[in-house]
Amino acid sequence: MQTDTTPGGTAAEATTPAHQAGVSSAIAATAPGQLRVIKRNGTVVPFEASKISVAITKAFLAVEGGTAAASSRIHETVAQLTDMVEAIFMRRMPSGGTIHMEDIQDQVELALMRSGEHKVARDYVIYREQQAQKRAAKLALPPAIQQVANSISVVQADGSKAPLDIDRLHTIVSEACFELSDVSEAEILDEALKNLYDGVSQAELSTSLVITARTLIEQEPNYTFVAARLLCDNLRSEALNFLGIANSATQHDMAALYARALPAYIDRGIELELVAPTLRDFDLQRLGDALLPERDLQFTYLGLQTLYDRYFIHSDDTRIELPQIFFMRVAMGLAVEETDKNARAIEFYELLSSFDYMSSTPTLFNAGTLRPQLSSCYLTTVPDDLHGIYGAIQDNAMLSKFAGGLGNDWTPVRALGAYIKGTNGKSQGVVPFLKVVNDTAVAVNQGGKRKGAVCAYLETWHLDIEEFVELRKNTGDDRRRTHDMNTANWIPDLFMKRVFEDGDWTLFSPNDAPDLHDLYGTAFEKRYNEYEAMTHDGSMKLYKTVKAQNLWRKMLGMLFETGHPWMTFKDPCNLRSPQQHVGVVHSSNLCTEITLNTNKDEIAVCNLGSVNLPQHIDENGLNLEKLQKTVRTAVRMLDNVVDINYYSVPQAKNSNLLHRPVGLGLMGFQDALYKQHIAYGSGGAVEFADRSMEAISYYAIQSSSELAEERGAYSSYEGSLWSQGIFPLDSLDKLIAERGEQYIQVDKSHTLDWDGLRDMVKARGMRNSNVMAIAPTATIANITGVSQSIEPTYQNLYVKSNLSGEFTVVNPYLVSDLKAKGLWDSVMVNDLKYYDGSVQSIDRIPEELKAIYANAFEVEPRWLVESASRRQKWIDQAQSLNLYINNASGKKLDITYRMAWLCGLKTTYYLRSLAATGTEKSTIDTGTLNAVSSESGAESGPAAVPAACSLDDPDCEACQ
Template identity: 60%
Template sequence: MNVHVMKRDGSTVAFDRSRIERAILAAFMDPAVLGPDAGKSASVRDKIKAYTDKVLAKIESRPAAVVAVEDIQDLVESVLMDAGEHKVAREYIRFRDLQAEQRKAAGHDVSVSSTQSTIRLKKPDGSLEPLDRKALQALVAEAAEGLDEGVDSGTIVNDAIKALFDGAPASALDDALILSSKQRIEQEPDYTYVAARFLLDKLRREVLPGLGLSNVDTQANMGLIYPEVLRRGLKRGVDAGMIDPALLDQFNLGKLGAAIDAYRDFQFTYLGLQTLYDRYFQHEDGERYELPQTFFMRVAMGLALNEDDPTDRAIEFYQVLSSFDAMSSTPTLFNSGTVRSQLSSCYLTSVPDDLFGIYSAIRDNAMLSKFAGGLGNDWTPVRGIGSLIKGTNGKSQGVVPFLKVANDTAVAVNQGGRRKGAACAYLETWHRDIEEFLELRKNTGDDRRRCHDMNTANWVPDLFMERVAQGAEWTLFSPADCPDLHDKFGQAFRQAYEAYERDADSGKIRNFKRIPAKQLWRKMLTMLFETGHPWITFKDPCNLRSPQQHAGVVHSSNLCTEITLNTSPGDEIAVCNLASINIANHLTEYGSIDRSKLAFTVKTVMRMLDNVIDLNYYSVDEARQANMRHRPVGMGLMGFQDALYVKSLPYASREAVVFADELMELISYYAIEASAGLAGERGAYQSFQGSLWSQGVLPIDSIDLLRQGRGGMLDMDEGSVAGLDWDSLRETVKTGMRNSNVMAIAPTATIANITGVTQSIEPTYAHLQVKSNLSGEFTVINPSLVHELKRRGLWDKVMVQDLKYYDGSVQAIDRIPEDMKAVYACAFEIDSKWLIEAASRRQKWIDQAQSLNLYMAKASGPKLAELYEFAWKKGLKTTYYLRSMGATSTEKSTITDHRLNAVQQAPQAKVCSIDDPDCESCS
């Protein structure tokens, strides 16, 4: 084997296989593993030989002729973990730590950097410049400033220098520093901030010269130069035809520049900043001309264009965004302040039952998707299979062939070239084609009648759920025979549906099918488990509790099931504009809600969202008409799980449910109050009169309307826990609301990554995992867990290996106390009924809905039926993905093997929590 080993002092020696065998043997011989005679066992000797062979194979697969001794030891750990030798691996880690301590005590640790010869880096002009080690050390020291003592600056410097060679391009140093930091995130979460700061340094050297400015060595100097970066960056964007010239003309740029807080650049995690770097910052020919704070200021300026004092309002908006107290949705971040400011997240359409209308709807999909909108299409009006086509006297093929065209359109027209096109098709459960609709995502059958890229959802009436409970029959109709069912809900739907059933019995309607309701329910749940679709959403709660019942019908939800707005074929395309409050930033040091701060943030965000409506670019006229008429917005939240960590509350607890209740009550109160305040300043929305708001009926009051519509079949709490003056607010609301709808909880997949918090209302998926998005793969470890383990003296390298071994879960780690296991239970370790309980408490305060994912580790038909029937009884309007546990990957790698932590659960149903592009449209 022609490989040499680089020792810690920089010298090289010939590879010696026996050293690996002796080290593994020492780990096996520990009495805590197999006892004192373990090394004498023939089977153990065979294992040691086999494991050593695997290490050699990994070394030989590498192109380098010289391998560092630390890399070899990492490979030994990897092989032992892959083989399931958990206890042996633990002892091997302890053996390495002991040796490191002995070397340090004896003064034998020698920096690689002190032994290597001078390294020269190649500049862009081709000249060579010696590596400035003092500047490198200063850069690394700044990157580690204010972080946990577990961040080792010396190790980062040495790693970076080891990765370089004489004549390497200057950019190689950036890559080496980032790599050295991000591969250590799993052992110390603060390395994510170190990696982000190195990326920030790289970004500065890209942006500043492009704006004609000299690069600054440290972030400390950015405060002086940021105002000029703002001015020149906006000028370059205007000259490139990307930025709205009004941003140069209508603002006091000097005042805005002075308001920029350069040190807020240090808030980013590596995942957050890399995401912005790759997809959000404005660029020309691939060269970025925005830095993080000028990015937030550009977004804030774009949202303040129509204000009486745009400069002061932009500063107010900037403070909320750049502090991560709240974040606008992705389309707003993409496009605010640009020449084509498509800021809205979601579009809901109804497809009419004629060929011209169908293809017009598909055209609208293409135009809306082009400018980064997520789509929810109501296909229920389209006639079912076998229906008469009067113009040709032929028979219809049903809705599925048109869905195939819509599916391919979503693939062909992506969202601004930065995200995949994304759409969700909705169909009511009584539609003649519902059975084939359920199978659209299957990988078997006629592929011409499959839609592999489009999401699907059931729009389920209460009457169907009642028939399931009763074990009764259910009748499928074509909308061509009963078109008014589409626009009816509650008791009116029941009466019309039962009348059509009598018509079918008497022969007046021939194109129908009757099946047991439980049989169809079983198929719905089976497909949901097998394919992740269609999602289960409930028509009647969405309509009976809608503030806009007088103005139309809610025919579907959106791409992510949190928007419930009226649509009308050929007249109105519903639009919703989203932003989310970061709850983790609104707790006091004692874990209580900071009410005054929350009220201020909510008020500011409501103003930003209302501005979006007037500033938005509408690619379809029907969307403009609907948005100007009703002015709906959707303010949500993220970081709910982080807040529970701060409060040391298990998600599966009554205390967490009450906290969800109190939190949402406060947000609801402040949001409604803010919209009413905007109505006093700017006027009520056009269709206000006749709404539930105009009658003083708030979301909490509309629960009674749902109970009446169901005949009492509702188990929903109606209490108030925050002690707010709702009676006074009702009187204020009667005088006017600026927005027809004000709240909706979106998935926040991307913006939660940007702000470094847990997404939306989700429980933690795993405490150590790899998140994958369009920017790559990122190791993510739960900093709250690590902080608590450190506080209890339990955080060490063995704990890192344990988290890997147990797929990011703490439940099987015997050293972790039971109280911690309860607080840090992962998503699949929590009974989803607790998620529904908390969601039900939130839903009573929300005028729209929530993107609620449900988890089931060991799914079965009866369990799924029970879970979704429970969600219906608890008054939820919608549910989102079902995430069920499948096979588990067994590959477990070490931090310096550069494969990162590849251990993840592999859910059978589609999983969107890891930054799924499908749900970014609401993020």
């Protein structure tokens, strides 16, 4: 318990016998020479001058604001006034004694008046009176509840007992409900008090409040913000106590405490070797004054709990970071090499803390720490020799240790049965090595923060491809299975043509056809046909001929059964690559959005971040001016990662500094559609996907070119497609020419001044070889409270499970629209549970809302593919595209993945497929549940079982 000297405590002193007894015993225990303060609830605590400083500072901030100009004057004046007030009591009671907190606040008023601070004093008096009225209203609890509160004592962290501070409890809950509609402070207090008992611990008290708010989320989405704010109160107590700032604090207190906490955090973090000593070189007072405590209020419960569990720096499992300090630490880490690093840190902080943009998880984990491994993805090519193979596995381990996701190109490794000259024996092929890779990913789990994650890629002509596609099966020889790693097909266009033409397909060992690995387009087709001819004349001994459609069906069958291997397409990745003049794209990454060159000397690295799209939607649609500002700062932050990054292997550093690729993406696409009342399965959504990605692409290229003028173009710029004036939109022509018009269907429309931008790039160059990639954003979307990446809504009401626990997720946009029509009630909650979050069978929901709130499995896959195709024309890399298919069949999968290839997509990601069979919901007409007129308990109906990957699998990288 802390002395409450916040401006405004004029409620009459509590005079119940219990309180009087508490006061008497506490006074008796007062040590000689110590000043003690009697709180309103009768407890006695040590006098703390810092509390007076906080109260006076808040009074000044309320009148003068927190500008840099006012900050210095306020700081000096507050120090003088605090000394004045403290001196008064020291003169009165030189040998120690007790003071009522009202006496302290009276002296604060007098000190303000005597110093000529009349405006501040007036505001202080008014605020005290307002708080007194609020306390009087709060204390008007039902007698039974008041009696319960009076009978409860709370065990403090040090083991001592104190009466339940009902006044503070009211304050915390009131702040948690601040400016939120349809939430009830009284309901939270009532339910929380029912779960308390005499002798409850402080931690249990805090947990009771959070759990109470959590249980109400399914009935009112705004309770997710209440739960988050109550969790934030726990976090404040934990962090501020550790830093020696205060034992606890309200949200209101943080206006003054955040500025004090930042330098204390930096000093303690450096002392504990948790943050980099270079952070001390910043102007910590200026940065502390720039922190915006009100931004703590925008977290959802899932978002803040995720940060608490996995992102905030901790010591002995005690979190020492607060939310705004966390964002400032990341911003400082990204600005550490800027010329005006203080101004840039504030600029980066304001962007991150606003949720307009969010850096990727490795950047959030490690920025500003001793080893700032900030990059998200690493791509490697594995050579065809034993030393190189195990060297690549060691590289995997080192990269995974510092939270990097891995994509390995295994195509060069010779196939099963291939001749080994050095031993005069035969190779065991790729598969046994992949088992070692799988176990390495499990053993090296990204620094203990999340599971190791790797994806192996193999080209479709490799002789081991048939066994490769079965790696994730649950049957067969477990020594030739990889249950934890991901796999992906790297498919050349020629194979897809053979599938369409129902032709044959020949498999080779790469040591017999080594140049196929580096060829694509017509060059690949020509050389492949030559190798096939060698099988006919007998000069090629080791090969296998299969029907292309049979292999295609096997690939689709395994994708349906196991979720792997993913379908990714070699030729569009290479023909549209800006860097084809200096290498070949041999694979993608863990999440299939990165398409960068790799070879034995270069491990490709990509640095990711995502624009929060709904934050850029206003009443007029997409706010281009705000988007341009966001993208400009975001690209600068991403470019800084290249120079600041900690590289655990030299090949990664060489590649990253040479080409400087970054990947700016987006998240919250579905939320942006909701804000505009556009259905995902509509032409309007396809058009918005096109226009929004065009704008992001335009501003990203523009920003990289501006950076090139300031910092210089990247080293391998000359000869790139950029240097030739060929942008992503223009590179479609190369794909069409090489593939043939009959095998591609793409839209080439545009709306912005691309000719002007080409002239700009020609004059200034580009700072980054690659600028865009759309990542899954699963965790950072949770942090910011929006839908993942470009995903449609999974369900409108469901329970999400991840590494932070289980969370009720309800679609707030649906709830808002149903409230507007008078349709949101307990019966609707029950119906949504019964129908697994789907609105389609609920009769009273209007048809236009059913279209807008169709879930992922109710949107036809063609809309997902078409929207992705429109985005792909603007992206110099790729996008993590999950495909959702309800009642999946071989025919549906065949049509969908052929369509993905025909529409020019570079990659696809997970197949999300609901089982063709599920629990029958009812034997009567659909929608009859809505005839229920009386309220009843809501029970969750049985959910259909995903046939491939669950969206809430805590072990699935995409789900995190």
